[in-house]
Amino acid sequence: MLRHAITAMAAFAVLFTGCGAGNDPVVAKIKGLTIRTSQIDSLFQGIADKAERTKKVREYITSELDKQAQYNQALKMGFHKLPENKAVLENITMIEAASYYANEVLKKNWGFTEAEVEKRYKAGRELYRQDKPRVDSVATPEQQKALAAFEKDPYKPLDVVRPKVLRNMLMELPAIKAARAERIKALGENPDSQRIYEAEDAMVNDYVGQLDSTVMEQLKEQHKVKVHEYTPQVNDTELRESWEKTKQSYKRKPDMEVQFISVTDRKLAYDVVDRVNKKNEDFLKLQKKYSTDKAALGKTLTVSGTDASVPFIVGDSKQVYPTIMYLPVGKISNPIAIQGGPKEVFYIFKIISRAAEELMSFEEARASAHERCMAEKQLKIPLDYVLAEVDNKKITAEMVFSLLYKISPMTAERYRTAEGRKALVERYYLRFLLFSMKVRELGLQKTPALVKRIADMRKNFLVSDFKSSYLDVTFGVPERKLKKYFEAHPDSFMVDKKLEPYEKVKNRVVTYVMVTDDMIKDQYSYNIEDYSNNDGSPKPLADVARTIRAELLGMQRKYAMDDLMRSYRKAFSAKVYVKEYAFDELLTPGQLFEEAKKLHEARNYVEAKNKYLEIRYKFRDFKSQPDICMALAQIYVEQKNFNKAIQEYRRYLRMFPDDTSKYKAQFMIGFVYSENLNDKEKAIAAYQAVLDNYPTCELAESAKFMIEHLKTGKEFIPLDEDTAAGAKPKS
Template sequence: MTKMSLKLSTLLLLGVFALFAAKPSKDTVLGEYKTYNNERKIITKQELDEKIKKIPPMYKSRFLTVEGQQRILKTIGTEAVFEQEALALDLEKDEKIKKNILNASKPVINGIYFQKEFDIDRLPEDELKEYYDTHNKDFMTRRSISVRYIQTENKKSGKKAVKKLKKGADFNEIMNEYSINKEAVKKQGLIENIRGNGFIVTVGKDKKLDDAIKNADLDKWVGPIKTDTGWHVFNKIRHEEPELKDFKSVAKRIFDKLRPKYQKEKQEARMAELMKKYEVVIDTAMIASEKMNSSVKVEEKDNAVVVSIPKLNLEWKHNDILKKFKKIPPQERQSLANSDFRNKIVRRDVENELVYADALEKGYDEDPSVIEQMKDIKRGKIISGCYDKVVTDQVVLTEDLMKKYYEDNKEKYKKNKNRKIQLFAFASEEEASRMKKQIAEFMEKGDNEAVRNLVNDNSVFPKNYGIIEKVYPNGIVSGYGKDQKLNEMIWNAELNKLSKIVQDQKGNCVFFKVLDETPESYKSFEDVILTIKMNLKRKMLKAKFEEVEAELDEKYSLKLYPEKLVIRLTAKELFDLAAESQKKRKYKDAVNYYNQILKNYNETDGYRASFMIGFLYSEELKDNETAKKYFNSVINDYPKSDLHESAEFMLKSINGEVDIFQESGK
């Protein structure tokens, strides 16, 4: 960003901001509805804040605006009425939903189990010391050398610099007079952290200079020294050789290094105990066999038991294992050809079942954090189950509907007419005329090989012997370039005849032959059925959802009060959020915050917001037309503002009437 840019940003962000109505309190009622058993419930500001807290950080900022919070409020209302319908339909007892809740709860409970059962907060000190003693080299400090440094233009200027420095001249004055290394000057001639590895900051790779620095005495001017990178003068002011760090200073680092190993050992020991406790039997030979290296289900008579856990009344047969394999992420499926990988997957699933059983036995399902997460899981699953029942299951996609959609949207599936040509392009009209005669002769004889050789050896467009498969009537010659005139000639030409020679937009002299034409047609229904199925299903689901949503809103008397969120943030808070977004290079989020200021604080702070939106579009989003609109708004809508002159300046800069870099240096 230019100096001018920094000045402008500072000017705006240090301004006086308006403070208006207070934020709604956590108890502010933002909505209300009745339950399936006719009780009144309310939606509070606290509930909305809790919802926003759960949004991943990278997306959260967009929901701190008024519109963002209003969208969240709408979502909360929709979830509320779908939840009530689910309870009215008694979906908590639905076997499929209960299974979904169970499957979703296992990772939560297992996660707490792993966290509390296998966590290690300390290791015996003698083991830490043993690692320290046997890995001394890992705990050495690095060599660190610092020098005052000047790179001179030649030996003569180097000698002059050293002579003056030895007489006590000021280093900064000598450096500014003699140094030709701009990067070193920026560092005021102080080069630190020279490690003795042949690399020196601001100089680059230079082993000779590195060795000279390493071997030099402290506090003595050395040079000028000639190396491959130039002439150098330096004074070594600090030299620290590698030393072994004290055990106490690295004990935590050693613990962090050893911890995963001990956790793994603890985990493996526990798994062995659980395998024995629950009498697990895994047919590893069957899993390794070629029968399992296939996605084809076996007949029931061959559906042998592969995993048995009698204490849990659990049994996985051949086809059950195949179902598990199908759930593996696509990028890992090719590994299923490896028998060890298949066994690893099955054992992992077995261990998860054992951990879950042991976790329940030890009461981890009663852990407060699990209980809290389970509320969300249960609620989410019955809401999604309700959506499936009242929306998804009601949408029936028939072939007749798909065919009607195809006919109604047939233009989407049009295949435009196109021509296949052979283009001959040459540097001059004389060469093009000569080549055209030869090509005509070869074509008359049917000698296509000779035509290809001629194109390959002489044409300025030899690619694919000048053959272009699809040229559409759109002003473009595919693979060659945009050329309206040439494109029109191609579409006006007769098939299988050489055209006249013309000059194209590149300045080449060209002629062509139209080899074939594909007329306009439509993709068949069969060719696009999958696309239609996806698009029509999405459209029908959206329509059905909106219909059901409206019915449930009425049924459960849902009322939302989004207007209570209008004064959510003060102008200062919005400016601060915009500034924070700019720091993170999230410029569109920043524009969103400035638009909130325009909407709610236009009279007092609109001109600042308009200027900053224009500034962001100009400097960061590279959209000068939009930037002009906002700068003009500052000038025309806020004529007495203190940014009037700055907006004019930015407009001149966009129009190239002023050099922003020269202005910023004034």
């Protein structure tokens, strides 16, 4: 597999250079990270196809090295020292330690440490001896192998018998022993072994099911945990001020006058609704015919906004008001089911009138206003307020809220309410803190798996933050350059004649620095065909400037990121020792062009097009730009993007007027119009241009024939598009 391939190629001295081959050669490395052959083998051994495997391995190595490079750069720039990030990193250590304890100690080992479980397993290994494998008189190789393995270690592995080991350990605990004795006693005299086992099994299930909460309560008691509620005070002055600002939201529920029809059949109820709404039948006539409540016939009833009950209705009629409160006057409701006695009754209400909404007085709104004031004050809890104490150490709101750093504002806001904060303190912060303290108490903080997990999570966070707050924002543009532009162009960042804060408009500053107005004008004039109407006339620059800026920004960002990653790799000594997995080199335009042609020939049109466009954008003086125009036009034809193909042919004619093959581009414009877009008029005009401008070219006769064909319908054999107008039509 890969190791054998590497060994063979190394013999030709083309792959490894000072990488310490040994038994596990280094495939790639960068400061802080080494990728070895064994790692690659374990990850990609299931991929049989060599080309596919090479591609996947190359992508993996590039991704891992670039991630480490970004991590190194984040450390170099001090991202781990930023106050918010420092808090997040500390929380990651706490959370991962707590998770390790919950999963590896409580869930996996029922509260025992792995060392305790292993010790108990070794002490009682005879209980877990395997049966000796059967061997024929003439043992097969497989039987010999199985027997040798048994003789070397005749015991079942710990992970196979872990539940039995844990059960035995649990039954040895004094409290469990006592509880077991009580349960067995309750079974009566001389219970059989099956009943005893079932009783033990029930105890185990109860113990394991409650273990997390039991341990949590024990830890709270051990560490003298106290939780403090935050109950802000609201005085009458504050209450009245809040009401004055928001009193438009405190309105009395208006009284309504209604009529109703009651039926006990659901189908009939919906039929009545349809007859009123769709057939415009009279509501009172239907009421008289179908309504079961004869006392309400023809009557208009008042539904009080204060009481919300409806006269004549048996059952809970208060559910009616919120259902019909916004129903327009004159309209009817859908059936509303109310349990009135033994049968469910369906009511259809018609709104006759609704009183005007009135504002509540201060006294009427007092309770609601007080609730709102309290909610607002809860959100503004002082950061130094002590929400809990652990071993007499104060846990402040700021410490608890540090769990909310770098998460979505919506989620953070939810946990800042009184109810959300209670969950944040008790369900999360204290659990993380106490479980992580238990890890230290048990001496598990240096467990290799936990140390690696913490390191990986801290790295992932820093890389993510580095990308989101720096790379994806500035794309490596120095902060001083951004601020200098902001200060030099204040008019670009004014809102209502006021200069916006720099941090608020930073993204826009980056855009203007990376894509200048001159770049937009240059792109417009160089690629005018891309910004033209279907008839070929150019759109005004003002109409397409925003689009051009977005296009250029996308390209600038891509190339800036590529350059940044190359610089980071170099700065941190990234090396790939296997040639076929090496990074993409910074290619010359000629090399890029050759790659694009290979992709084009392989009909990988998307990647070929991207390569061609990269050359056009980055290397405008490249000698093969005319060939790129023709190649792109051919790709667009293959992709059935015919208008773009015509744009490319027109670009060719405009940019390379002295090229000896320009008549081919003119001919192909006519060909695309006639054979793909079915536009005879434009096709004839394009073919005529071939005759007028290039009368002696090799395609003049073909153009003449095509015009004749379009005018008379004469049959012909179409050109092979792959030759881009190289063959003469035949009749």
